[in-house]
Amino acid sequence: MKKYILALFVALGLQSVHAKESVKNIDLKVTENGFEPSEIKVTPGTHIVLNVTRKTDVTCATQIKIKEKNIMQELPLNKTVKVDLGVLKKGDVRFACGMDMISGHIIAE
Numbered sequence: 483m484k485k486y487i488l489a490l491f492v493a494l495g496l497q498s499v500h501a502k503e504s505v506k507n508i509d510l511k512v513t514e515n516g517f518e519p520s521e522i523k524v525t526p527g528t529h530i531v532l533n534v535t536r537k538t539d540v541t542c543a544t545q546i547k548i549k550e551k552n553i554m555q556e557l558p559l560n561k562t563v564k565v566d567l568g569v570l571k572k573g574d575v576r577f578a579c580g581m582d583m584i585s586g587h588i589i590a591e
């Protein structure tokens with residue numbers, strides 16, 4: 483019985499954590515034109531997860547690099563990769579290819 487009650491409290495606790503923080507998923511593609519969209523506007527304080535899909539082989543963006551979040555992830559062709567940015571403060575977050583030639587940014591304002 484004790485174990486059951488404990489499990490119930492754990493379950494309720496997890497639920498409230500989920501309710502507090504809603505995650506905003508944003509689709510980002512890599513095409514021959516670069517990152518699309520290259521400018522993303524979000525509300526500060528939002529937990530952002532990018533769903534990045536590289537759609538072409540004619541690009542050097544086979545990786546995504548987000549310097550200020552210390553993120554560097556491979557982008558396999560036609561596979562959606564989740565890039566978790568956490569909660570964004572007000573400001574600008576830049577994302578780029580591994581060599582920093584193709585880029586875009588997320589504006590939290």
Ligand SMILES: [Cu+2]
Binds near residue numbers: 543580581582583
């Ligand atoms: Cu590049």
